[in-house]
Amino acid sequence: MRKYLAFAANAFQRTLTYRFELWVELFINVLFMLIYVYLWKALYNGRSAVEGYDLTRILTYIVVSQTLLSFHFTLRIARVIEEKVRTGEVVTDLMKPIDFQLMLLATGVGTTFHTVLFNMLPKLLLFYVGLRLLLPGSILTVGVFIISVMLGFVILFNIEFLIGILAFWVVEIRGIYFAVIWGISWFFSGYFLPLEHYPDLLAKMAEYLPFQAIIYSPTAIYVGRITGSAMVGVLLIQLFWAVVLMGLGRFAYLAALRKLAIQGG
Amino acid sequence: MSIIKVEHLCKQFKVRERPAGFWRGLGGLFSRTHHIIQAVDDVNFTLQRGDMVGYIGANGAGKSTTIKMLTGILVPTSGKIDVMGLTPYQHRRQYTRRIGVVFGQRTQLWWDLPVMDSFELLKHIYEIPERTYKQNLAFFSELLQLDCLTSMPVRTLSLGERMRCDLTAALLHNPEILYLDEPTIGLDVVAKEQVRQFLQRVNAERQVTVILTTHDLNDVEKICQRLLIIDTGRIIYDGGIDALKQRYGRTRMLIVDLARAYSKIQIENVDVIRREGNRIWLAFDRDTISASEVITRVTAHYEIQDLTISEPEIEEIVRKIYQSGMTD
Numbered sequence: 210m211r212k213y214l215a216f217a218a219n220a221f222q223r224t225l226t227y228r229f230e231l232w233v234e235l236f237i238n239v240l241f242m243l244i245y246v247y248l249w250k251a252l253y254n255g256r257s258a259v260e261g262y263d264l265t266r267i268l269t270y271i272v273v274s275q276t277l278l279s280f281h282f283t284l285r286i287a288r289v290i291e292e293k294v295r296t297g298e299v300v301t302d303l304m305k306p307i308d309f310q311l312m313l314l315a316t317g318v319g320t321t322f323h324t325v326l327f328n329m330l331p332k333l334l335l336f337y338v339g340l341r342l343l344l345p346g347s348i349l350t351v352g353v354f355i356i357s358v359m360l361g362f363v364i365l366f367n368i369e370f371l372i373g374i375l376a377f378w379v380v381e382i383r384g385i386y387f388a389v390i391w392g393i394s395w396f397f398s399g400y401f402l403p404l405e406h407y408p409d410l411l412a413k414m415a416e417y418l419p420f421q422a423i424i425y426s427p428t429a430i431y432v433g434r435i436t437g438s439a440m441v442g443v444l445l446i447q448l449f450w451a452v453v454l455m456g457l458g459r460f461a462y463l464a465a466l467r468k469l470a471i472q473g474g
Numbered sequence: 475m476s477i478i479k480v481e482h483l484c485k486q487f488k489v490r491e492r493p494a495g496f497w498r499g500l501g502g503l504f505s506r507t508h509h510i511i512q513a514v515d516d517v518n519f520t521l522q523r524g525d526m527v528g529y530i531g532a533n534g535a536g537k538s539t540t541i542k543m544l545t546g547i548l549v550p551t552s553g554k555i556d557v558m559g560l561t562p563y564q565h566r567r568q569y570t571r572r573i574g575v576v577f578g579q580r581t582q583l584w585w586d587l588p589v590m591d592s593f594e595l596l597k598h599i600y601e602i603p604e605r606t607y608k609q610n611l612a613f614f615s616e617l618l619q620l621d622c623l624t625s626m627p628v629r630t631l632s633l634g635e636r637m638r639c640d641l642t643a644a645l646l647h648n649p650e651i652l653y654l655d656e657p658t659i660g661l662d663v664v665a666k667e668q669v670r671q672f673l674q675r676v677n678a679e680r681q682v683t684v685i686l687t688t689h690d691l692n693d694v695e696k697i698c699q700r701l702l703i704i705d706t707g708r709i710i711y712d713g714g715i716d717a718l719k720q721r722y723g724r725t726r727m728l729i730v731d732l733a734r735a736y737s738k739i740q741i742e743n744v745d746v747i748r749r750e751g752n753r754i755w756l757a758f759d760r761d762t763i764s765a766s767e768v769i770t771r772v773t774a775h776y777e778i779q780d781l782t783i784s785e786p787e788i789e790e791i792v793r794k795i796y797q798s799g800m801t802d
């Protein structure tokens with residue numbers, strides 16, 4: 210456990226060296242969020258509520274989901290694995306008494322913790338103050354929300370890990386990466402629009418996919434769309450996906466090791 | 475007591491023809507067109523605790539592939555590896571705690587971090603007790619003069635400096651075996667010598683079993699009691715360095731720059747094995763004729779500008795081993 214903490218701390222430190230990039234990213238994020246906010250204000254002009262969301266609630270939803278979307282920008286574990294395989298650096302990881310999957314999870318936690326502190330929390334605070342957004346209903350909701358966010362993070366990590374492991378077999382994973390992470394995942398995660406607004410068929414599909422557990426679940430808890438015992442159900446579904454995907458990742462990784470062929474010294 | 479036992483070890487690589495592009499890249503998964511490269515072919519050897527062995531071969535001979543199987547990174551196609559009672563690729567986590575590995579062409583240190591941070595991280599990874607860690611760090615710092623290096627990021631170090639840090643990194647957790655794949659590659663003469671002396675001390679004073687691959691005979695000449703020579707995946711020599719030199723290393727090479735062009739060059743007991751413009755390569759057997767005698771004869775008949783004597787190269791020795799048919 211200590212060693213994985215050390216990895217996380219280390220990744221956190223390394224991220225500190227890319228400060229300027231982070232400011233640029235924050236700036237662009239805020240611009241996009243402003244665009245979404247004005248879009249929804251225009252759409253709601255005169256209406257009271259759509260699918261159970263009034264204007265304040267939908268704005269809260271958008272701000273929280275956009276904030277959580279930052280996980281997608283920060284994590285990039287698939288690309289990290291691809292790079293390690295391409296350069297053969299994976300060899301140096303395999304030589305060490307560590308678990309590759311947990312090591313990458315720890316690294317991901319380290320870099321993401323940095324994003325949480327210097328990107329996500331400031332964004333949330335800024336929009337909360339600027340737009341008088343909703344606060345979670347109770348302390349309990351806050352607690353459940355945080356757990357839900359962490360489970361969503363682990364799910365995203367494992368999806369990325371699975372894609373990354375493909376790099377052991379195929380030369381080029383960028384196509385798959387963009388298709389899954391920036392296509393399917395974005396679409397079904399509900400970052401742009403609450404899933405209640407989706408056509409029935411798509412909403413149903415989203416329900417059976419792990420992607421909604423990354424952004425929609427925690428956000429819906431935050432804005433009070435999922436309450437009471439329903440929250441427990443959502444957490445259990447998230448936990449289910451986290452465990453299943455982690456197991457799949459481990460299985461794929463072990464299969465990859467048997468096939469591993471790294472050329473050169 | 476034997477520490478490493480390798481039996482009938484083989485590794486084949488299946489190389490597919492894989493066209494570029496996304497979908498065709500995926501198609502490579504199912505493509506049937508491939509050819510087999512036999513990188514390691516029926517290798518057998520046993521090492522004793524405390525041995526220091528040179529694993530020698532030309533480029534592409536199969537050295538790195540062997541090391542990667544010994545360290546548990548690659549799974550053998552067939553054959554058996556038993557190291558301290560463990561099968562490396564099966565007991566990887568347990569096994570890696572007890573070995574140290576250095577790859578000359580890559581670093582195990584974290585590129586962006588100061589060297590010391592990498593060492594600290596390794597302390598956690600290997601769960602090295604604080605006392606051992608401090609002692610080892612002090613020991614290696616002094617031996618390898620690391621003092622002014624450890625605060626610098628790895629990417630700013632020279633190759634020689636980086637190698638000194640990598641050697642330390644591989645030994646911090648007191649491994650019983652140290653594997654080194656071409657640790658002197660790209661280093662200058664002084665740095666190479668420093669690495670060799672260091673390895674000798676580590677082997678002698680800390681009883682670490684050392685396997686060292688190289689294509690440079692000078693690396694092993696003074697420090698390894700035993701040599702394994704590998705060529706196209708097969709072990710073609712297993713024995714002492716002296717016996718090898720006795721048998722195959724008697725040839726010396728004299729490289730001569732002639733002052734002008736000669737149409738024909740003939741010297742008794744000396745072979746002209748290559749010519750390039752006014753430069754000629756002369757091979758002679760040092761038991762038949764001495765170097766000074768060769769030089770006397772050359773200068774007696776030809777006008778020369780410059781000359782150098784070179785030691786036999788690994789390729790030359792491998793050629794001789796094949797010629798003599800003693801590939802047991």
Ligand SMILES: Nc1ncnc2c1ncn2[C@@H]1O[C@H](COP(=O)(O)OP(=O)(O)O)[C@@H](O)[C@H]1O
Pocket residue numbers: 470471472473474487488489511512513531532533534535536537538539540
């Ligand atoms: N991953 C790989 N895929 C295909 N061929 C490989 C791979 N790794 C090594 N080879 C081939 O196997 C042979 C031995 O390589 P290697 O062990 O790296 O040699 P050395 O380290 O002695 O230079 C070479 O012909 C090399 O091209």
Ligand SMILES: [Mg+2]
Pocket residue numbers: 473474534537538539655656
């Ligand atoms: Mg090599």
